[in-house]
Amino acid sequence: MKKKIKTIYLSIDMDISKLYKRIGKNSWKILDAIFKNLWSYKFVPINVISDFAKVEEEKVRKILKILGDEKVVINKYTKYEGSTLTFTGLSIYSLYRLVENGYVSAIGKKMGEGKESLVYNCISKEGEAVIKFHKLGYQSFKKVVEKRNYGTLNFSVLSVRSAKREFDALKKLQGLAVPEVYGHEGNAVLMELIDARELYKVKVDNAEEFLDMILKEIAKFYRRGIVHGDLSQYNILVSDSFWIIDFPQSVEVGEKGWNEILKRDVITLLRYFRRTYGIERDINSIVENIISDNGNRCDREQEICGRGIER
Ligand SMILES: Nc1ncnc2c1ncn2[C@@H]1O[C@H](COP(=O)(O)OP(=O)(O)O)[C@@H](O)[C@H]1O
Ligand SMILES: [Mg+2]
Numbered sequence: 001m002k003k004k005i006k007t008i009y010l011s012i013d014m015d016i017s018k019l020y021k022r023i024g025k026n027s028w029k030i031l032d033a034i035f036k037n038l039w040s041y042k043f044v045p046i047n048v049i050s051d052f053a054k055v056e057e058e059k060v061r062k063i064l065k066i067l068g069d070e071k072v073v074i075n076k077y078t079k080y081e082g083s084t085l086t087f088t089g090l091s092i093y094s095l096y097r098l099v100e101n102g103y104v105s106a107i108g109k110k111m112g113e114g115k116e117s118l119v120y121n122c123i124s125k126e127g128e129a130v131i132k133f134h135k136l137g138y139q140s141f142k143k144v145v146e147k148r149n150y151g152t153l154n155f156s157v158l159s160v161r162s163a164k165r166e167f168d169a170l171k172k173l174q175g176l177a178v179p180e181v182y183g184h185e186g187n188a189v190l191m192e193l194i195d196a197r198e199l200y201k202v203k204v205d206n207a208e209e210f211l212d213m214i215l216k217e218i219a220k221f222y223r224r225g226i227v228h229g230d231l232s233q234y235n236i237l238v239s240d241s242f243w244i245i246d247f248p249q250s251v252e253v254g255e256k257g258w259n260e261i262l263k264r265d266v267i268t269l270l271r272y273f274r275r276t277y278g279i280e281r282d283i284n285s286i287v288e289n290i291i292s293d294n295g296n297r298c299d300r301e302q303e304i305c306g307r308g309i310e311r
Contacts, residue, residue, distance in 0.1 A: 016120065017107050019070060020092055027063050029053040031093045034073065034085055035186065038154045043074075043082030090156045091118070091133040094163075094186030103183045103190055104131065111193075114234075116162070116248065124190055126182050134187040134248060136162035159187040162248040169247040172224050177217045177243050196239035200272075204238065207277035214269065217244060219290045222262070225253045231265035233272045263287050 023031075033052035037044040046064070050057040064083050067073045072089035076082055085093065098104040105123050111130060112119040118133045136159045167184035170191065174180065180192040204210045214236065221228065221244075228235075229249035237243045251258045266286055273279040 016088075016092060016095070019072070019088070020095065020107070022070070023067075023072075023092070023096075026053070026055050026059065027067060028093075028096055029055055030060060030063055030067070031072070031085070031089060031096070034083055035090070035093055035156075038084065038156050041082065041084075042154050043076050043080075043084045046081040046083070049083065084154060085156050087133075087135050087156075087159070090159060090187050094133065094188035095131065097185035098131070098183060098188060098190060101183070101185070103185075104129075107131065114246070121193055122190070124182055126180075126192075128193045129182060129190055130179075130193045132163075132166070132189045132191065134159040134162040134166070134189070136248065156187070163187045163189050165250060166247040169226050169250040172226055173221060173247075176220050176224070177241070178247075179243055179245060194237050194243050194245070196237035196241075196243060198234055199236040199238050199242075200233035202238050204277075207273060207279060210242075211269070211273050211277075211279060211281075214242070214244075215266075215286060215290070218262075218265065218269075222253060222290050227251050227253060227258050227262045228265050229261050232268050233276075259291075262290065266290070 030049055030053050033049040034044045036052065037048055041048070046057060046060055049055075049064075050060045053060065055063075061081075064073060064075050067089070068075045068083075071086055072092060073083045073085055076084075095104065095107060103124055105125070108121040108123070110118060111121050116134060116136050118135065120131050120133070122129055122131050136155070163184055163186065167181060167189050170178055170181035170189070179194055181189065182192070183190040218228070218231070226247075227250060228244065228247065229251055230246055231244070235244060235246040237245060251261055263283070267283055270279075270281050270283060270286070273281075
């Protein structure tokens with residue numbers, strides 16, 4: 001496994017790999033020091049960075065200035081001197097960790113951009129894969145009310161939390177209609193590349209049957225203790241099979257509000273099938289069916305075999 005990112009695809013979105021190559025050894029140490037202290041400081045004081053990175057303060061200051069110009073960090077000089085990671089900084093650091101840990105050997109082009117993520121394709125030790133960089137809270141920073149130590153919680157921390165939530169949910173759902181998940185570092189989740197299109201972009205042939213298959217999958221998620229939380233035509237990928245993606249808003253069964261969240265998911269799904277395919281279903285009986293045991297219980301083997309669509 002090569003340690004440095006060598007392969008790059010020719011694409012206008014290759015900034016991340018270009019930038020990656022420009023960052024030197026001491027800079028990585030400094031980014032590591034900032035990352036590890038983001039839970040205690042919104043802006044990590046320069047002396048803390050220097051101590052943690054074991055790089056002399058003057059040198060740290062010089063490097064931070066360059067990283068600031070590259071928009072990898074934000075430096076502030078009021079009250080005390082300190083630095084924090086930008087979304088680019090957090091993402092490139094997370095990529096570095098995936099590379100250092102031998103998960104990823106090359107990053108490719110941007111594949112998708114959601115409201116709260118950037119998705120790149122990459123070469124992982126499992127072959128072609130995708131990295132989803134979470135950017136939760138960057139847009140709605142002002143709305144974040146959570147407080148800790150030094151005021152508003154760092155938006156990088158929120159993004160890391162969001163990536164972890166997605167990774168944990170995917171881990172629990174492996175073998176069902178979700179991407180295989182390979183790893184997680186910082187705000188990055190490394191997962192299987194799905195070659196398919198979002199449901200809202202395709203016309204499915206047998207919509208009734210297709211809807212039933214999705215609902216069955218939701219019931220299997222429920223039996224593994226997970227409610228999606230953001231289920232919609234945008235988060236279902238379809239080709240000759242289907243996959244459900246995008247789990248940062250998932251909740252565990254039993255967590256506060258889980259049943260309302262499950263109901264909301266089903267309502268959104270049914271609304272789409274009603275408007276697009278004229279299918280009418282009764283929401284209450286569907287939700288009841290999902291949460292009742294109702295002979296649906298099966299062991300993991302059967303769940304995988306019983307998916308209805310071959311992968
Ligand atoms: N595993 C994957 N394989 C291929 N494309 C993906 C994968 N995961 C996400 N995408 C693409 O990236 C987009 C955004 O990802 P998503 O997980 O839905 O995040 P967001 O919360 O930003 O909507 C998706 O709509 C899809 O086009
Ligand atoms: Mg999405």
